[in-house]
Amino acid sequence: MLLFFLVQRRFYLRTIAWDFIAFGFILLWAYGLILGFLSGNKLSYIVANNAGMVLYFVYYLLLQFRIPKEKIYKLAIYAGVSIGCITVLLFIFSFTNIPANFLFFLGEFTGGSSTGQRRIYFVSQISLFPALALYMSAFIASRYQKLEYFDVRNLKQNIRVFFAFMFFTMCVMFFTASKGFMLGYLFILFTLPFALFFRGFYHGYINKKIIFFLVLLVILVVLLLSFGYFNIITATFDNKDEANIRRYEQLFYLLQDLTIWGKGLGAVIPGYSRNLDKPYGFELSYLSLIHKFGIFGIVAVLLYLVIIFKAIANVIIGYNVRYAITAIGCMCYLLPSIGNPLLFAPQAVVLNCLALYLLRKEKS
Numbered sequence: 001m002l003l004f005f006l007v008q009r010r011f012y013l014r015t016i017a018w019d020f021i022a023f024g025f026i027l028l029w030a031y032g033l034i035l036g037f038l039s040g041n042k043l044s045y046i047v048a049n050n051a052g053m054v055l056y057f058v059y060y061l062l063l064q065f066r067i068p069k070e071k072i073y074k075l076a077i078y079a080g081v082s083i084g085c086i087t088v089l090l091f092i093f094s095f096t097n098i099p100a101n102f103l104f105f106l107g108e109f110t111g112g113s114s115t116g117q118r119r120i121y122f123v124s125q126i127s128l129f130p131a132l133a134l135y136m137s138a139f140i141a142s143r144y145q146k147l148e149y150f151d152v153r154n155l156k157q158n159i160r161v162f163f164a165f166m167f168f169t170m171c172v173m174f175f176t177a178s179k180g181f182m183l184g185y186l187f188i189l190f191t192l193p194f195a196l197f198f199r200g201f202y203h204g205y206i207n208k209k210i211i212f213f214l215v216l217l218v219i220l221v222v223l224l225l226s227f228g229y230f231n232i233i234t235a236t237f238d239n240k241d242e243a244n245i246r247r248y249e250q251l252f253y254l255l256q257d258l259t260i261w262g263k264g265l266g267a268v269i270p271g272y273s274r275n276l277d278k279p280y281g282f283e284l285s286y287l288s289l290i291h292k293f294g295i296f297g298i299v300a301v302l303l304y305l306v307i308i309f310k311a312i313a314n315v316i317i318g319y320n321v322r323y324a325i326t327a328i329g330c331m332c333y334l335l336p337s338i339g340n341p342l343l344f345a346p347q348a349v350v351l352n353c354l355a356l357y358l359l360r361k362e363k364s
Contacts, residue, residue: 018360021303022059022353028300029053032292035264045266045280050292052346059353069323072354076326080131083124084171090120091175117229119177123345126333129184132168133329134322137192139165140213145196149321174229179236180336187335189217192325195315247283247339250274254287262294285343304334310359323358330355
C-alpha cells in the first residue's frame with residue numbers, strides 16, 4: 001500500500017471514494033491481526049486465518065498498471081470457461097477409475113453431496129458465476145439490449161449464447177450439486193431480469209422476453225424435479241440435512257462465543273473445533289466474521305452490499321452494463337459463503353477486486 005502511495009505521485013488527484021472500499025477490507029484484516037496478537041491467539045493460526053484478505057492489494061495493482069476493463073472482463077469469462085471445462089472433465093472422471101491428481105492446483109474437491117447427488121465441488125468453481133451472469137443476461141435480454149450491450153446480432157450468435165448459458169447452468173446447478181451455488185444461481189436468475197427490464201416496468205411496458213424467462217423458470221424446475229435435484233433447494237436450511245447438522249452445531253457454539261469487539265484472527269472456540277488442523281475456521285462465514293472482527297465485521301457486509309447495489313444500479317441505468325453484470329457474477333460467491341468458508345478465500349478476494357475495478361467510474 002505504501003508503495004502504491006509512493007508510485008502514484010498524484011494519488012489524491014486520481015483517487016475516488018470508491019478506491020477506499022478495498023482499503024476498508026485491508027484495514028479490517030489489520031484490525032483482526034492486531035487483535036489476534038493482543039488476545040494471545042496462536043501465531044500460526046493468526047497468520048493462516050483469512051490470509052486471503054491480503055489479496056485486496058490486487059485492486060491497487062490493477063489501478064497502478066491501468067489494466068483495461070475489457071481485458072478484466074474477458075479474463076473473468078475465460079476463467080469461467082476454463083473452470084467449467086475442468087468441472088465437466090472431473091464429473092466424467094467420477095464415473096471412471098481415471099485419477100484426477102494432475103489437477104492438484106485446484107485444491108481439494110469432493111465427489112458427493114449431502115442431498116444424495118453425485119457432484120464435483122472445489123473452491124475455484126466460484127469463477128463460474130461471472131460467465132453464467134453474462135450469458136444468462138445475453139440470453140434473456142431484449143433485441144435492443146442484445147445489440148447494445150452484448151453485440152449479439154444474428155441467429156448464430158444467439159444459438160452460441162444459448163448453449164453457453166446451458167453449459168454454465170449445468171456446471172453451477174447440477175455438477176456442483178451445492179446448496180450455496182444453487183442460491184447463487186437463483187440470485188442471478190431473479191436479479192438480472194429485474195435489472196435489465198426495470199426501466200420498461202417503470203414506464204408500464206412489459207418486455208416480451210419476460211415470457212421466455214417464465215418458461216425458462218418452469219423448465220428449470222421441471223429438470224430439477226425430474227433428476228432429483230430439487231431437494232437441494234428445499235434442504236438449503238434444513239436442520240436435518242447431514243451437512244447442515246454440523247452447521248447448526250457451529251451456529252450454537254459461535255453465538256455463545258460472540259463479543260462486541262471480536263476475538264481477532266486465529267481465535268478458536270474453547271472446547272469445540274470443526275477441523276482439528278484448522279480450529280479457527282468455520283463454515284458459517286458471516287458469523288465467523290463477527291466472531292473474529294466483532295461489530296467491524298458488519299462493515300464488511302455493508303461494503304459487500306454497496307458493491308452489489310452499485311452493480312445492479314449500473315445495469316438499470318444502462319451504464320457499462322457488461323461490466324456491471326460481470327461484477328454481479330463476481331460477487332455471487334457471497335451466497336455459497338453462507339455455509340462454506342469461502343468469504344476470504346484467495347479466489348473470492350480476487351473476484352471481489354475484479355468487481356470493484358469493473359465498477360470503478362473513471363475520474364474525468
